[in-house]
Amino acid sequence: MVRRSGFNETELPPLFTDAALLDPRTTLARPGLAEQALEGCVEAEAYRAPTAMHGVVAVADIHISQDAGSERIDQLLFGEAFDVLDRAGGRVWGRARRDGLVGWIDAAALSEGAPLPTHRIASVSADLPFNALVVADNDDVAAHLMPIGTFEADPVSVAERLLGVPHQPGARSSQATDCSGLVQQALYACGLAGPRFADQQAGLGEGVARDQARRGDLVVWPHATGDQAWTGHSALMLDAQRVIHATGHHGAVVIENLAEAEARYRADGFDAPVFRRIAA
Structure with missing residues (x-):
């Protein structure tokens, strides 16, 4: 499950109400404050060009506010770019370029520039997390690296390699993940x-009927916002009867019968599942 980034549609800042x-x-x-590219699109007192930086630690948490104890909403993996627009108290505010999420991160987790990666980590047992981005000379290329532009064929097979990874809200790596983080990383790898x-x-993709759902289809149980912050729960169909997902109920990435998962999420107030077919 993933929480919204602190905004309720009835409580949006004025600059978003007409956009x-x-x-x-x-x-x-x-x-x-807004990035320079948004001048004329949103109202702000000042517009700046972001400064490109990149992650230099294995995984760095991205929070909703400057307070490092605030809600974690995302993570930056090693080598991923982060565009910085503001700095305060050893923290920076900006956007993770790979998935587009805006938040606050420790400045110490970043370094100047955004080097063009040559490879991504393709193993879940490497020192760096799966899908981290690296620059490697030919002499440095190892079995756990895959060249940028070379992809895997099956998101479900990728997700299966992450079975047992702990579930943690706001996480999105092979060290820990939430439901949408698991789906995201499986899709990225492909x-x-x-x-x-x-x-x-x-x-994503195209809608399919429940009785047509098959391996590789995405299933999402939406959750109305209201007083809740959850946007829904994501999973991948393992086959016509089972899903693979990261779930707080089991505390990890697990395989579960679709009917059992649905009964639990419907009992918790989630909407009926949406099934989407994502073309490779």
Whole structure:
């Protein structure tokens, strides 16, 4: 499960109320400051060009506010770019370029520039997390690396390699993940679009009927916001009867019968599942 980035549609900052197409979770703007590319699109007191930086630790948490104890909403993996727009108290505010999420991260986890990676980590047992991005000379290429532009064929097979990985809200790596983080990383490995949030993932591909669902299809249980912050729960169909997903109920990435998972999520107030077929 993934929480919204602190915004309720009835409580959006004024700059977003007339810009329905701008999702505050992925728009690098706040009252008083916005990225230069948004001048004329959102109202702000100042516009700046972001500074490109990149992650230099295995996994760095991205939080909803400057307070490092605030809600974790995403993570930055080693080598991923982070576009910085503001700095305060050893923290920086900006956007993770790979999945587009806006938030705060420790400045010490970043270094200047955004080097073009040559390879990604293709093993779940390497020192760096799966899907981390690296620059490797030919002499450095190891078995756990896959060249950028070379993709895997089956998101479900990728997800199966992450069985047993602990479930943690806001996480999205092979060290720990939430439901949409698991789906995102499986899609990334196959060269497919992988938005961060369950409600965004529910818009991927084309809708399919429940009785037509098959291996590789995405299933999302939406959750109305209201007083709740959850946007839904994402899973991948393992076959016509089972899903693979990261779930707080089991505390890890597990395989579960679809009917059992659905009964639990419906009992918890989630909507009926949406089934989406994502073409490779």
